[in-house]
Amino acid sequence: MFEDLDLHLAPGTIYGLLGKNGAGKSSLLNIIQGLLFPDSGQVNVLSFQPKDREPAFLQDCFMISESMFLPNLTVWDFAKTYAPFYPNFDWEQYGQLVAEFDLDADARLNRISLGQKKKALLAFGLATNARVLLLDEPTNGLDIPSKKLFRSTLARHIREDRIFILSTHQVRDLQSLIDTLIVLEDGRIIFQENLVDIMERLHFGISYREPEDPGVLYYERVPGGYYTIRRAGFEDSLEADVEILFNAIINAPQSFRELFNTQLYVR
Structure with missing residues (x-):
């Protein structure tokens, strides 16, 4: 699945993990x-090797999968059952999150909607205070108000000692949260940069005619014209559209490797 994969993650950061179907996001x-x-190589997370499944590691890492099977337990009983495995679990915090997400604490997890399940697991995951939180397609099943609440809640709970990794196809749902963008392609990391550096090196704009300027690295048709990406200059830039940036990286990788001094597979 993966080849020449070298990934270093810094605490206090929300990572956006992007890639086409089959790129390896969920597997990672x-x-x-x-x-x-x-099969080979090493994976070290919080000084542990995850494959060893040590309790001290598992209590500090929580994952919400895209596909889920939840037991016939109420929202509150689920927490009572599994909270003892997480020594930093905060019951007061959990109660606040359950209320914020408008969850019925007596509702059975196997009978509620996908969106409610996602919110219940997010409330539990944040309340564990695990230092590594892995979210696979976290906004699937959420309505528009819930997506807004998800973003504000997640932003409020990142700390200097925590790492959040968001794997998603719904880029626009999450781009305001992302600090660093990681792009996977065929099991390889082809791009890894924080958004501050991206905004310093790239200019994002709108052209009302199809661009002919060779300085344009990538453009895409949008309502009203063409969204363009070029090297940063003196003009004011629009906010980065991460979804279009992802398309640009996938379709014109050489331009971005040269600009960001990125190796073929790994930064």
């Missing part, structure tokens, strides 16, 4: 969690 999260094992 499962390796970090210790649910899949690499």
Whole structure:
């Protein structure tokens, strides 16, 4: 699945993990969690090797998968059952999150909607205070108000000692949260940069005619014209559209490797 994969993650950061279907996003999260094992190489998370499944590691890493099977327990009983495995679990925090997400504490997890399940698991995951939180397609099943609440809640709970990794196809749902963008392609990391550096090196704008300027690295048709990406200059830039940036990286990788001094597979 992966080849020449070298990934270093810094605490206090929310990572956006992007890639086409089959690129390896979910598999990478499962390796970090210790649910899949690499055939070669090493994976170290919080000074542990996830494949060893040590309790001290598992209590500090929580994952919300895209596909889920939840037991016939109420929202509150689920927490009572599994909170003892997480010594930093905060019951007051959990109660506040359950209320914020408008969850019925007596509702059975196997009978509520996908969106409610996602919110219940997010409330539990944040309340564990695990230092590594892995979220696979976290906004699937959420309505528009819930997505807004998800973003504000997640932003409020990042700390200097925590790492959040968000794997998603719904880029625009999450781009305001992301500090660093990671792009996977065919099991390789082809791009890894923080958004501050991206905004310093790239200019994002709108052209009302199809661009002919060779300085344009990538452009894409949007309502009203063409969204353009070029090297940063003196003009004011629009806010980066991460979804279009992802398309640009996938379709014109050489331009971005040269600009960001990125190797073929790994930064």
